[in-house]
Amino acid sequence: MITYILRRLLLIIPTFLGITIMVFVITRFVPGGPIERMIAQAQQMQGMEGKSGARLASAKEQNQPLSEEQIEELKKYYGFDKPVLTSYFLWMGKVLQGDLGVSTRYYDPVWNMIKERIPISLYFGIITMLLVYGICIPLGISKAVRHKSSFDNATSVAVFAGYAIPGWVIGVLLLILFSSHWDLFPLGGFMSENFEDFNLFQKMTDILWHTVLPLAAYLVGSFTVMTFLMKNTLLDNLSADYIRTAIAKGIPFKKAVFRHALRNSLIPIATNFGNNISIILTGSFLIEKVFNINGMGLLGYEAIIERDYPVVLGILVISSLLLLAGNILSDICVAIVDPRVKFE
Numbered sequence: 565m566i567t568y569i570l571r572r573l574l575l576i577i578p579t580f581l582g583i584t585i586m587v588f589v590i591t592r593f594v595p596g597g598p599i600e601r602m603i604a605q606a607q608q609m610q611g612m613e614g615k616s617g618a619r620l621a622s623a624k625e626q627n628q629p630l631s632e633e634q635i636e637e638l639k640k641y642y643g644f645d646k647p648v649l650t651s652y653f654l655w656m657g658k659v660l661q662g663d664l665g666v667s668t669r670y671y672d673p674v675w676n677m678i679k680e681r682i683p684i685s686l687y688f689g690i691i692t693m694l695l696v697y698g699i700c701i702p703l704g705i706s707k708a709v710r711h712k713s714s715f716d717n718a719t720s721v722a723v724f725a726g727y728a729i730p731g732w733v734i735g736v737l738l739l740i741l742f743s744s745h746w747d748l749f750p751l752g753g754f755m756s757e758n759f760e761d762f763n764l765f766q767k768m769t770d771i772l773w774h775t776v777l778p779l780a781a782y783l784v785g786s787f788t789v790m791t792f793l794m795k796n797t798l799l800d801n802l803s804a805d806y807i808r809t810a811i812a813k814g815i816p817f818k819k820a821v822f823r824h825a826l827r828n829s830l831i832p833i834a835t836n837f838g839n840n841i842s843i844i845l846t847g848s849f850l851i852e853k854v855f856n857i858n859g860m861g862l863l864g865y866e867a868i869i870e871r872d873y874p875v876v877l878g879i880l881v882i883s884s885l886l887l888l889a890g891n892i893l894s895d896i897c898v899a900i901v902d903p904r905v906k907f908e
Contacts, residue, residue, distance in 0.1 A: 569892060576888045581656075583884045584877070588652045591873040592644070598668040598871060599638045642668065659881060665874035669867075674878035677863060684754055684859040691775075692782045693840055700787055701833065704794025709821065711799060719791075727788035732850035735781035739854070742777060749777050752856035778855040782848065790833070797832050801825040827901060834897035841890035 591597070639645040643654070658665065664674035707716045726734075742748045750756070756770050801807060802825050810820045849868075852861035860879065867875035 568895075572892045572895070576885075579888055580884055584656070584880065585652060587880050588655065588877065589648055591876065592648050592651070594871070596871050597644075597873065598642050599635065599644065601871060602638060603635075655877070664878035664881065667867075667872055667875050669870050669872040669875075674874050677875060678860065678878055678882065681859050681863050684857060685861065688775075688778065688782060688857070688859065691779060692786065695779075695783060696786045696790055697833075700790035701794050701830075703787070704791045705798060705821070705826070707791070707795040708798035708802065711795075723788045723791055726784040729784070730850070731781045731785045731848060732854050734784045735778065735851050735854040738777045738780060750774055752854075754857050754859075778851060778857060781851050781854070790836075793832055793836075794829065798825060798829040801828050830901050831898060834901045835894050837890075837894055837897045841886050841893065 636645070643651050646654070655665070662675070664678070666672065667674055667677060670677065703719065707719060710716050738749075739751060743751045750773065754771070754774050755767075756762075756774075759767060759770060762770060798821075802821065804825075807820050807825050810824055811817060815824075849861045849865040851857075852859050853865050856862070863875065864879045866872070867879065
């Protein structure tokens with residue numbers, strides 16, 4: 565098993581390089597980068613000066629307010645003056661030294677920006693994951709045992725309805741009902757403005773108060789896949805010959821379910837466990853945008869909109885490494901659940 569894990573760890577290197585090269589090249593050719601944004605800002609400033617009574621520039625100058633020398637300086641500053649692969653390896657060299665670059669929008673170190681938002685995303689991600697696994701596994705077992713009953717049909721309708729509506733849409737509806745109409749929960753954010761003046765109990769209460777609605781939006785669409793994966797896998801095992809033989813020998817149905825069928829049914833759940841690690845940290849772009857939660861999701865959303873490529877690439881580095889490590893963790897979880905798996 566150790567040899568297998570070492571091989572998988574070595575396989576992370578070419579996979580990581582392939583992911584980062586692809587995204588890095590895309591950022592170099594997608595229009596609307598930091599240089600285009602600087603030109604647009606200069607055009608806006610020039611237009612405001614013209615409206616205030618200053619001498620208007622010529623039409624040519626208004627279309628291109630920056631000189632060629634200034635544009636070349638900007639390209640050199642942002643690293644766009646070199647070939648793509650050269651720029652990539654220079655950037656990767658800094659990444660290997662722990663330097664993710666500087667934001668082209670806020671001019672702050674990217675790692676410091678990410679580090680400030682990691683605790684918030686971890687908070688929502690870990691709670692969401694615990695609740696999803698804590699609810700979906702028992703719910704899937706109950707649905708499999710009571711297959712085609714009124715309980716099974718009612719929960720299927722509820723779960724599919726939640727899956728059909730995107731989480732951010734649920735978030736908007738929750739804000740309209742519980743924050744705007746009934747004023748039961750805050751309109752957004754992670755804490756109140758006077759949070760620092762609270763005592764410990766008030767701070768905990770305030771965070772929980774701000775957690776309810778975004779957590780509901782996270783959870784609504786997360787139940788379906790896990791619940792039906794658990795149910796369908798358990799149904800397949802309950803109809804297998806070894807379960808029928810166990811029941812025929814006199815083993816109670818409940819014991820056959822929890823001692824024999826359940827462990828085999830957890831194998832697909834264990835397979836998906838490691839893949840959720842990156843989701844825990846990166847969060848949801850749109851849900852964090854709706855609730856104005858200053859986590860990794862909102863940071864990534866704003867970085868994409870503003871073409872803040874160092875931040876986009878910094879988040880990509882962290883999320884891709886977590887996803888690749890999560891794949892190895894999934895294999896380990898499968899080996900723990902299924903003793904038949906041998907890593908050779």
